[in-house]
Amino acid sequence: MSNVSSKKSKRDISSIMRKVRSSGTSPEVALRGALEDRGLRLNNNGQDGLPGKPDIVLSEERIAIFIDGDFWHGGQWRKRKLASLEEQFEETPQKDYWVNKIRRNVNRDFGNTKKLLDEGWKVIRFWESQIDKDLETCVRITLEASKKKLKSDVCSIVPNRTFAEFFAGIGLMRVGLERKGWSVLFANDIDAQKCEMYRDHFSDADNHLVCGDIHRLKTELIPSVTLATASFPCNDLSLAGARKGLHGKESSAYWGFISALKNMKERKPPIVLLENVTGFLSSHKGNDFRQALLALNDLGYSVDAFILDAAMFVPQSRQRLFVVGILETCVPSNEVREQLSFYESPVRPPALADFIFQNIGINWNIRTLPLPPTRKLSLADILDDLDERSPEWWSIERAEYLLNQMSPKHREIAERMIRGRRYSYGTVFRRIRNNRSMAELRTDGVAGCLRTPRGGSGRQILFKAGKGKYYARLLNPRECARLMGADDFIIKAPLNQALFGFGDAVCVPAIEWLAEYYLNPVVNELMKGRPLMPYVKAKDTRRRSGKIA
Numbered sequence: 001m002s003n004v005s006s007k008k009s010k011r012d013i014s015s016i017m018r019k020v021r022s023s024g025t026s027p028e029v030a031l032r033g034a035l036e037d038r039g040l041r042l043n044n045n046g047q048d049g050l051p052g053k054p055d056i057v058l059s060e061e062r063i064a065i066f067i068d069g070d071f072w073h074g075g076q077w078r079k080r081k082l083a084s085l086e087e088q089f090e091e092t093p094q095k096d097y098w099v100n101k102i103r104r105n106v107n108r109d110f111g112n113t114k115k116l117l118d119e120g121w122k123v124i125r126f127w128e129s130q131i132d133k134d135l136e137t138c139v140r141i142t143l144e145a146s147k148k149k150l151k152s153d154v155c156s157i158v159p160n161r162t163f164a165e166f167f168a169g170i171g172l173m174r175v176g177l178e179r180k181g182w183s184v185l186f187a188n189d190i191d192a193q194k195c196e197m198y199r200d201h202f203s204d205a206d207n208h209l210v211c212g213d214i215h216r217l218k219t220e221l222i223p224s225v226t227l228a229t230a231s232f233p234c235n236d237l238s239l240a241g242a243r244k245g246l247h248g249k250e251s252s253a254y255w256g257f258i259s260a261l262k263n264m265k266e267r268k269p270p271i272v273l274l275e276n277v278t279g280f281l282s283s284h285k286g287n288d289f290r291q292a293l294l295a296l297n298d299l300g301y302s303v304d305a306f307i308l309d310a311a312m313f314v315p316q317s318r319q320r321l322f323v324v325g326i327l328e329t330c331v332p333s334n335e336v337r338e339q340l341s342f343y344e345s346p347v348r349p350p351a352l353a354d355f356i357f358q359n360i361g362i363n364w365n366i367r368t369l370p371l372p373p374t375r376k377l378s379l380a381d382i383l384d385d386l387d388e389r390s391p392e393w394w395s396i397e398r399a400e401y402l403l404n405q406m407s408p409k410h411r412e413i414a415e416r417m418i419r420g421r422r423y424s425y426g427t428v429f430r431r432i433r434n435n436r437s438m439a440e441l442r443t444d445g446v447a448g449c450l451r452t453p454r455g456g457s458g459r460q461i462l463f464k465a466g467k468g469k470y471y472a473r474l475l476n477p478r479e480c481a482r483l484m485g486a487d488d489f490i491i492k493a494p495l496n497q498a499l500f501g502f503g504d505a506v507c508v509p510a511i512e513w514l515a516e517y518y519l520n521p522v523v524n525e526l527m528k529g530r531p532l533m534p535y536v537k538a539k540d541t542r543r544r545s546g547k548i549a
Contacts, residue, residue: 027131028055028067034139040146050121052112061146063531064116066109066125074106074524075127084370084517106524107181113159113527122150123532130529137333138529145531152533154224155330158270158526163227164188166214166257170197170501172486173229173275176511180520185223188214190253193493197501201490214256219263224535227519228269230257231506232276258295268299270330270526271519274323275506278307281321286355293323293362301325302365305356306347311446312372313509315379316483318449320506321352324518326365332529346371370517378445380425382482383462392473399472402428402461405439413441417465427475428461447475447483452503453496477502485509 032042035056043057050057054064070076077088085102089095109125116123122145131138144150164186165173174184187209189195195211202209210221232254261268274292281289293303303325310318344353347369356364386392394402406414417424426443441463442448453459462479464471477498481489485508491498 025067025069025128027126027128030135031065031067031126031131031138031142032056034135035142038139038143040142051115051119052108054116054123058142058146061122061148062120063122063124063142063145065142066123067131068109068125068127068528070127070129072102072105073109073127074102074521075129075528078521078525079129081368083368085521087370106520109527110159110161110181110523113532117156117159117532117534120534122534123527124530125528125532127528141529141531145533150531150533152535153329154267154535155270155327155526155530156532156535157224158226158330158523159532160226161520161523162223162225163229164222164225164269166228166230166260167232167253168198168209169194169231169504169506170489171202172484172489172505172508173231173511174202175486175489176506176508177227177229177515177519179508179512180515182227182515182519184208185225186210186221188212188217190214193497194501194504197491197493197497200492214253214260217256217260219260222260222264222267224264224267225269226523227271227273228257228261229273229275230254231504232257232274254292255295258299261299268327270327271522272296272301272323272325273514273519274321274325276321278319278321281352281355286359289355290359290362293359296323296325297363300328302328302331302363304364304366305352306369307349307352308347308372308507308510308514310484310507310510312375313507313513314483314485315375315377315382315445316447316450316507318507320510322514324522326522326526328363330526331365332526345369367518372513379427379447380445382479383425384476384479386473388471392476394472399470402439402463402472403470405430405437406441407433407438410439410441413443414463414465414470417443417463418468418470420466423464423466426463426465428463428472430461450480450483450499450503452500459499485512 035058036042040058041060043059050064052064052066055067056065057063058065068075070079074085077085080088082088085099086095089098092098113123113125124142124145126138161182162185163174163177163182165171165184166188168174168187168189169191171187174187178184185208187198187205189198189209189211190213192211195205195209198209199205210217261272280292283289293305296303303323305321305323307319307321310316310320343356343366344350348356356366393399403411403414414426417426424443426441427447428439428441429448430437430439432438439461448460450460460475462473462475474495475483477491477493477495480499480502481487481491484502484505486502486505493501
């Protein structure tokens with residue numbers, strides 16, 4: 001089906017769509033006939049009582065077949081090599097209506113597929129275009145699924161959209177994924193104080209949070225999941241660290257994650273997601289990043305990489321490098337595979353694009369991604385409106401000392417703020433420049449990157465000035481939560497513990513965007529064109545204590 005024309009009114013479009021039959025389409029008729037010709041007995045009346053009302057039902061073999069229209073089920077934009085579903089409707093007056101409608105259809109597909117699998121049905125979902133293009137392959141896939149000896153594999157749990165959160169920290173990766181329909185089954189972190197903050201916010205933490213060293217994690221503790229996420233320590237990869245790389249004391253935890261995946265064997269998650277600082281890309285002249293990706297390749301994952309800045313979503317500058325790995329054995333043979341070409345874009349800046357081109361030995365699976373959104377909030381929007389007599393504001397002497405730590409350039413900016421007719425805001429970091437502690441002021445409406453306050457240098461200072469006055473204080477934990485897009489996060493921890501927690505976390509809206517525009521479309525594609533089998537869940541051996549056995 002072609003894109004909805006922008007020249008038609010909403011009434012015209014609705015009239016056209018009502019005429020489109022929901023069953024008995026040409027691809028369905030063709031597949032029915034081909035299957036009957038092969039001797040399969042189809043149940044013409046059995047689909048009504050099944051989740052999602054499959055188009056074709058083989059009752060004896062317990063196979064439910066769906067023939068998904070490319071337009072209605074979110075496949076057309078990808079086949080047209082567009083960057084997103086939104087781009088398909090860019091010129092359509094009712095863009096939001098159609099985007100939301102199709103995403104609801106896709107989410108129902110996820111849910112109904114899961115229900116059928118849970119009830120013991122085999123499920124096959126074909127695109128209409130796949131049947132039109134290669135009917136014989138669709139028949140062959142169905143015949144293979146009718147054989148009772150066909151075994152289930154981990155690819156069949158893709159529609160569940162479950163995940164294991166390694167290096168979970170305080171759980172902001174979970175917050176972002178859950179907002180887009182994903183469910184956590186497992187979480188792990190070594191830091192007891194972060195585990196405490198995780199438990200403070202998530203009432204169900206004792207059901208799945210295991211606090212301890214990933215190197216000592218027993219494989220049987222990890223359930224079978226669709227996705228494994230890993231925001232492993234950045235200490236040895238960032239500019240703030242000693243750049244010891246993936247073999248440093250902290251960042252070598254990545255190899256514990258790889259070991260966990262390897263030990264899961266045939267239960268390896270179909271999708272993995274890495275998150276770290278952009279320094280990962282250049283660490284040891286790119287060798288660390290190369291080793292990390294090749295390790296995923298060795299486990300059977302093709303990989304993609306891109307960079308998102310939290311400043312696209314919230315008023316905080318926080319660039320992070322993401323890697324998505326997809327298990328090659330789960331990729332349908334008919335899936336669109338983009339040819340490696342020029343990939344420089346807002347999410348793949350020159351350094352990353354160059355790395356991709358220069359490393360042809362890596363098994364890449366690059367996807368075109370849409371432009372991230374334009375941020376709507378500024379720093380002033382997330383600040384608490386504290387009375388100027390509040391004890392959180394520093395003393396006059398301490399604020400003056402901060403002002404005197406500024407360079408002449410930054411001091412002049414501060415003086416202009418002070419002379420302003422209304423209050424304005426900036427943030428300050430203290431840095432060592434030429435063996436001197438200097439206060440660097442930022443006034444573009446965006447906070448600097450939240451960091452862990454090791455030695456006090458990571459604490460971000462708020463500078464408020466205007467009407468001939470100026471004030472200074474630390475950003476408080478609630479403001480830090482807002483800068484991470486986690487406005488309603490429950491905070492019970494003391495100041496330093498909370499700052500550590502948020503300083504090591506991920507930006508929630510960035511994860512939401514990633515789930516909406518990357519992970520969910522991948523799941524939609526992976527559950528098409530192959531038999532999904534009822535997956536036998538391994539016995540849950542996790543201890544309720546939340547500690548590594």
